[in-house]
Amino acid sequence: MARSTAEVSAxxxxxxxxxxxxxTPRAPDDxxxxxxxxxxxxxDLSPEERTSVSQPAEKVDDRKLVTGxxxxxxxxxxxxxxxxxxxxxxxxxxxxxxxDIDASAAKAMDGVCAVIxxxxxxxxxxxxxxxxxxxxxPSPWDMRVLNEHVRYVGDPVAAVAAVDxxxxxxxxxxxxxxxxxxxxxxxxxxxxxxxxPRLFGADEVDNEIVGHDYARNRMAHIEGKxxxxxxxxxREDVHVHESEWSTIRQSHAQVEKHTTLxxxxxxxxxxxxxxxxVPNHTRRQLxxxxxxxxxxxxxxxxxxxxxxxxxxxxxxxxxxxxxxxAASRPVLYEATREEExxxxxxxxxxxxxxxxxxxxxxxxxxxELYALSNTGAYGSHGMTVAGNVGSKPLxxxxxxxxxxxxxxxxxxxxxQTGAMRGYGAPQGxxxxxxHLDRVARDLGIDPIxxxxxxxxxxxxxxxxxxxxxxxxxxxxxxSCGLDECIARGKExxxxxxxxxxxxxxxHRGIGMALSAQGTGVAGDELGAAQIMMNEDGSFxxxxxxxxxxTGADTAFVQIAAEVLGCAPADVVVxxxxxxxxxxxxxxxxxxxxxxxxxxxxxxxxxAKERILKWGSHMLDEPVEQLDTCGSEVYSDRTGxxxxxxxxxxxSVYGEETREHILGxxxxxxEESPPPFAAxxxxxxxxxxxxxxxxxxxxxxVDCGVAINPKMAEGQIEGANHMSYEMAVNEGITVDxxxxxxxxxxxxxxxxxxxxxxxxxxILVETHEPTGPFGAKSVAEVPTNTVPPAxxxxxxxxxxxxxxxxxxxxxxxxxxxxxx
Amino acid sequence: MKYTxxxxxxxxxxxxxxxxDVASTLRAAGYKGVKCxxxxxxxxxxxxxxxxxxxxxxxxSMASVAGSEIETIEALGSQGDLHPIxxxxxxxxxVQCGFCIPGMIMQTKQLLAETTDPSEQEVREAIxxxxxxxxxxxxxxxxxxxxxQRLRNDxxxxxxxxxxTDGGTLDSGGERRD
Ligand code: FES
Ligand code: FES
Numbered sequence: 001m002a003r004s005t006a007e008v009s010a011x012x013x014x015x016x017x018x019x020x021x022x023x024t025p026r027a028p029d030d031x032x033x034x035x036x037x038x039x040x041x042x043x044d045l046s047p048e049e050r051t052s053v054s055q056p057a058e059k060v061d062d063r064k065l066v067t068g069x070x071x072x073x074x075x076x077x078x079x080x081x082x083x084x085x086x087x088x089x090x091x092x093x094x095x096x097x098x099x100d101i102d103a104s105a106a107k108a109m110d111g112v113c114a115v116i117x118x119x120x121x122x123x124x125x126x127x128x129x130x131x132x133x134x135x136x137x138p139s140p141w142d143m144r145v146l147n148e149h150v151r152y153v154g155d156p157v158a159a160v161a162a163v164d165x166x167x168x169x170x171x172x173x174x175x176x177x178x179x180x181x182x183x184x185x186x187x188x189x190x191x192x193x194x195x196x197p198r199l200f201g202a203d204e205v206d207n208e209i210v211g212h213d214y215a216r217n218r219m220a221h222i223e224g225k226x227x228x229x230x231x232x233x234x235r236e237d238v239h240v241h242e243s244e245w246s247t248i249r250q251s252h253a254q255v256e257k258h259t260t261l262x263x264x265x266x267x268x269x270x271x272x273x274x275x276x277x278v279p280n281h282t283r284r285q286l287x288x289x290x291x292x293x294x295x296x297x298x299x300x301x302x303x304x305x306x307x308x309x310x311x312x313x314x315x316x317x318x319x320x321x322x323x324x325x326a327a328s329r330p331v332l333y334e335a336t337r338e339e340e341x342x343x344x345x346x347x348x349x350x351x352x353x354x355x356x357x358x359x360x361x362x363x364x365x366x367x368e369l370y371a372l373s374n375t376g377a378y379g380s381h382g383m384t385v386a387g388n389v390g391s392k393p394l395x396x397x398x399x400x401x402x403x404x405x406x407x408x409x410x411x412x413x414x415x416q417t418g419a420m421r422g423y424g425a426p427q428g429x430x431x432x433x434x435h436l437d438r439v440a441r442d443l444g445i446d447p448i449x450x451x452x453x454x455x456x457x458x459x460x461x462x463x464x465x466x467x468x469x470x471x472x473x474x475x476x477x478x479s480c481g482l483d484e485c486i487a488r489g490k491e492x493x494x495x496x497x498x499x500x501x502x503x504x505x506x507h508r509g510i511g512m513a514l515s516a517q518g519t520g521v522a523g524d525e526l527g528a529a530q531i532m533m534n535e536d537g538s539f540x541x542x543x544x545x546x547x548x549x550t551g552a553d554t555a556f557v558q559i560a561a562e563v564l565g566c567a568p569a570d571v572v573v574x575x576x577x578x579x580x581x582x583x584x585x586x587x588x589x590x591x592x593x594x595x596x597x598x599x600x601x602x603x604x605x606x607a608k609e610r611i612l613k614w615g616s617h618m619l620d621e622p623v624e625q626l627d628t629c630g631s632e633v634y635s636d637r638t639g640x641x642x643x644x645x646x647x648x649x650x651s652v653y654g655e656e657t658r659e660h661i662l663g664x665x666x667x668x669x670e671e672s673p674p675p676f677a678a679x680x681x682x683x684x685x686x687x688x689x690x691x692x693x694x695x696x697x698x699x700x701v702d703c704g705v706a707i708n709p710k711m712a713e714g715q716i717e718g719a720n721h722m723s724y725e726m727a728v729n730e731g732i733t734v735d736x737x738x739x740x741x742x743x744x745x746x747x748x749x750x751x752x753x754x755x756x757x758x759x760x761x762i763l764v765e766t767h768e769p770t771g772p773f774g775a776k777s778v779a780e781v782p783t784n785t786v787p788p789a790x791x792x793x794x795x796x797x798x799x800x801x802x803x804x805x806x807x808x809x810x811x812x813x814x815x816x817x818x819x
Numbered sequence: 820m821k822y823t824x825x826x827x828x829x830x831x832x833x834x835x836x837x838x839x840d841v842a843s844t845l846r847a848a849g850y851k852g853v854k855c856x857x858x859x860x861x862x863x864x865x866x867x868x869x870x871x872x873x874x875x876x877x878x879x880s881m882a883s884v885a886g887s888e889i890e891t892i893e894a895l896g897s898q899g900d901l902h903p904i905x906x907x908x909x910x911x912x913x914v915q916c917g918f919c920i921p922g923m924i925m926q927t928k929q930l931l932a933e934t935t936d937p938s939e940q941e942v943r944e945a946i947x948x949x950x951x952x953x954x955x956x957x958x959x960x961x962x963x964x965x966x967x968q969r970l971r972n973d974x975x976x977x978x979x980x981x982x983x984t985d986g987g988t989l990d991s992g993g994e995r996r997d
């Protein structure tokens with residue numbers, strides 16, 4: 001594993017308990033990261049050579065989605081006549097201990113199938129983390145399925161299963177809980193002190209994470225550096241700039257709520273049909289929690305109505321399984337929207353400080369970021385998200401010789417946070433890109449040229465990505481389309497010929513920001529695929545990879561079809577069922593196309609080898625002369641051909657020899673190449689009122705070769721909309737007791753169709769030799785860039801800079817009114 | 820109580836309590852294309868057309884819709900024979916997770932029944948009540964505008980163009996590489 005190096009090392013205090021999932025330091029090594037990648041010839045196809053990859057193709061599940069025939073978890077209810085519905089009773093106080101639970105009235109109600117409380121036999125008492133990450137888990141085991149020590153308004157305490165929703169609700173309401181209240185703390189700065197109310201006692205956490213200091217409510221501390229920042233800032237020829245930024249607690253707000261259906265089948269194996277991003281991790285975690293063998297748990301992912309990181313977590317599954325064990329019948333637990341905002345997961349709100357040392361001519365000698373991350377009541381994804389605040393944005397400026405990052409991750413009595421698209425990079429990108437804009441302005445330098453002098457290019461050995469926790473590792477840059485992203489973005493937004501509005505009080509400005517992400521967790525990913533040929537020349541493709549609405553299944557099909565030389569329609573794809581598909585780490589860290597997609601490519605190549613053998617046998621020509629295309633095996637030399645269907649029949653029903661043509665592939669890698677984004681925001685601000693209109697978002701992305709360009713654009717647009725929301729929405733706010741103040745989309749002020757600006761997405765193609773057909777990731781990088789670009793645009797338009805998100809008319813007005 | 824309703828052109832007698840919510844009743848009756856993404860009346864996923872008007876089914880009681888004509892997404896095309904609106908969503912890759920899509924398509928259907936040539940702003944207003952977290956609304960808006968064009972062509976008797984501007988299916992394994 002290469003999750004972290006240098007100053008980040010894990011603490012493990014007890015034998016046999018996995019540590020915080022961090023790695024052994026390694027010295028940078030040039031030879032280990034050759035620029036020339038030993039790429040297979042078939043991986044680098046010119047646009048004319050591609051038959052399936054990067055061609056327009058229908059999304060494979062779209063027809064069932066637009067006709068309402070697709071099945072999401074809740075739609076499976078009709079298959080289970082005995083199905084009970086779940087309702088969870090959650091803490092009403094921010095911090096305390098449950099001293100008594102009176103569930104007698106609930107238990108006595110007609111139609112109630114089970115009531116569970118923390119002491120029940122069906123409820124595991126092992127500690128765990130809800131974070132769905134690899135193993136050893138890099139998040140602390142600090143929570144239980146049902147909790148006696150409650151740490152936020154929303155902590156689950158009891159649960160009910162009943163014959164229908166209403167009965168479950170009534171029974172839940174009839175449960176009386178008596179608490180002994182403790183002091184609580186909501187503000188992260190106040191929490192980070194020995195005088196603050198303490199959330200975790202000495203023995204309340206297993207699998208503690210590096211730098212934990214629970215006496216000060218700190219779950220982790222990380223730092224990393226390259227060079228000597230302190231020395232650089234003391235030089236006489238530099239100017240030290242400092243700025244501070246803050247970000248919102250954003251809700252994933254995926255439209256399908258967390259939903260799970262649990263039952264035990266006729267073989268006494270536990271089955272979860274569940275809306276998850278991480279089937280294999282969930283299977284492992286459930287087995288651990290319920291103390292059953294991994295083989296006796298099956299996790300099946302049907303269609304998923306969006307995840308965005310919120311379902312990279314085992315949030316609802318253990319409750320449903322415990323209820324179903326207690327009730328001896330299948331149980332469906334569908335969270336409410338109110339629970340989504342108050343008790344599921346959200347983006348870690350952070351305060352990030354940026355410091356730089358820059359010479360008068362605009363050479364950056366040092367950059368430093370410090371983040372204070374509010375992880376809420378529990379520590380899921382706390383350390384790894386904070387690590388990314390530094391390890392994703394900072395490597396972009398690989399020419400800067402001295403770089404340092406540090407973060408403290410603290411608990412408060414507020415709802416839980418977790419993984420969310422961008423995973424720390426949006427917080428870091430706001431600080432870094434806002435800061436650089438300010439420095440460029442102070443020095444009177446063009447903000448783009450200032451960046452260009454320091455940003456990475458092909459050939460760079462990026463050590464910054466590996467200097468601290470998160471998902472990074474040292475890497476060689478082998479593809480980089482930043483120059484073109486900027487050029488095309490500038491042109492699309494009209495950077496050089498902006499017209500000012502006629503009205504005197506209106507001012508228009510364009511702001512920009514750059515971003516880099518990664519493609520998978522470097523050195524900590526695995527994807528696998530199998531392919532079977534049918535006698536009619538079609539294929540069944542089984543992949544562990546997880547499509548949560550992104551179109552991953554379609555990308556798998558296109559990759560397989562490209563290798564096999566068949567039509568995408570001839571590939572039937574089956575994914576994400578731990579009983580029937582190979583292992584996969586899951587949909588997170590922008591890994592699916594790159595990692596699982598490469599596994600698909602390898603599986604298809606493995607099958608193709610056998611297909612060509614059969615072609616050779618049937619055509620009586622050497623394998624070297626043969627290739628596949630147009631659903632045929634053909635000979636370069638003679639032009640003779642045999643169809644895949646003929647091969648399919650012959651291989652299965654042939655007279656002399658027979659074989660089921662199978663291919664398998666598994667893929668893991670140390671590589672995690674960065675995709676890049678150049679964001680432009682065009683804004684008009686009213687200098688009298690502070691009101692503003694975002695006229696347009698333009699974002700150009702280098703994601704290598706887009707396997708399905710329209711789908712890639714869709715990812716960019718959705719990510720940019722989410723990024724826009726981060727810039728203009730309050731997100732989830734909490735009251736003085738740490739209770740989420742939003743219960744539905746209206747209260748959350750989700751930007752609707754009329755409130756969302758038009759988004760122009762631009763794909764800049766480069767070739768990433770380590771990815772399948774040149775692909776790298778796309779879905780996260782455009783999540784990072786709107787907050788800084790909009791902040792920079794407002795500064796350009798009316799001269800004031802808003803540094804704490806969201807950017808609102810009131811804040812602009814207040815800044816304009818300042819003397 | 821038993822309620823008589825016309826659902827997708829078929830007369831149905833559906834057993835439900837008077838205050839039962841229409842969205843869950845329809846779902847229980849097999850119309851799973853009616854989705855529920857909120858605690859009622861906010862996300863638009865449960866939008867169906869009731870007596871010619873697009874409405875969120877979740878906030879309504881069965882008693883209030885007795886005798887009504889209800890149209891759900893299941894009334895439109897089938898997978899092999901999509902309605903032009905559905906086809907436009909597919910061709911524009913306007914669908915990601917798809918959870919909001921039945922509601923969005925029903926809103927579109929009503930819009931295009933009333934306005935054959937809507938502006939982008941009118942399209943955005945028509946789908947304003949439907950929350951979509953995946954797409955940023957960009958491709959759905961393009962799809963609705965294109966669907967309007969297709970329906971106008973249909974009613975003018977113009978052959979639907981087979982070469983789509985965007986998307987389109989790839990139905991062969993391509994040409995040989997040599
Ligand atoms: S479920 Fe009906 S509008 Fe959300
Ligand atoms: S496509 Fe996922 S919510 Fe709209």
